[in-house]
Amino acid sequence: MSFEELHRKFSPTIKRIAYKLNGHYRSFSHDDLYQEASIHLWSNFLKGTLSDKTDSYILQGCYFHLKNYIRKVNERSNVISMDAVLSTNDEATLEDVLGQYWSSPDCRGDLHNKFLMQSIQDNGFSPKEKSLLAYFSQGLTTRDIGKRMGISHVSVVKLTQKIRVKAKKHLDK
Numbered sequence: 001m002s003f004e005e006l007h008r009k010f011s012p013t014i015k016r017i018a019y020k021l022n023g024h025y026r027s028f029s030h031d032d033l034y035q036e037a038s039i040h041l042w043s044n045f046l047k048g049t050l051s052d053k054t055d056s057y058i059l060q061g062c063y064f065h066l067k068n069y070i071r072k073v074n075e076r077s078n079v080i081s082m083d084a085v086l087s088t089n090d091e092a093t094l095e096d097v098l099g100q101y102w103s104s105p106d107c108r109g110d111l112h113n114k115f116l117m118q119s120i121q122d123n124g125f126s127p128k129e130k131s132l133l134a135y136f137s138q139g140l141t142t143r144d145i146g147k148r149m150g151i152s153h154v155s156v157v158k159l160t161q162k163i164r165v166k167a168k169k170h171l172d173k
Contacts, residue, residue, distance in 0.1 A: 003045045037062040120167050
């Protein structure tokens with residue numbers, strides 16, 4: 001079966017699913033959701049994962065894809081001011097703060113994550129916790145980090161839990 005036939009077959013039901021979800025989540029139009037479900041259907045068709053699936057399975061996949069898509073887009077956003085980061089260090093420039101992302105045309109998500117990380121680190125992390133985060137950012141395992149820091153991997157896990165608690169407190173502000 002070609003994609004055109006598959007799309008023609010499922011299009012009315014996908015439109016109803018998109019319309020139904022749009023009633024609960026007003027941040028999208030039903031056309032946007034229909035297009036997202038069609039793209040999901042197309043990508044699965046290209047991967048060849050739809051050949052042995054039932055119609056119900058395919059439609060449920062589109063439904064759950066749309067629910068996850070809506071959930072991801074509607075997640076709570078935490079915004080950190082660039083002025084706050086630049087005002088703590090008078091000599092810092094925007095290029096220094098952005099680093100490798102300076103040349104990227106769409107760096108807003110990465111920029112936000114970098115500022116969030118810097119803000120969390122500057123508010124209450126011990127030097128040991130900061131070095132632990134640096135090692136994790138290098139992609140090291142807990143055992144490798146423990147060897148480098150001279151502590152057991154269990155201590156690394158406990159430090160990681162403390163970092164999570166501190167970060168959660170910061171994010172819940």
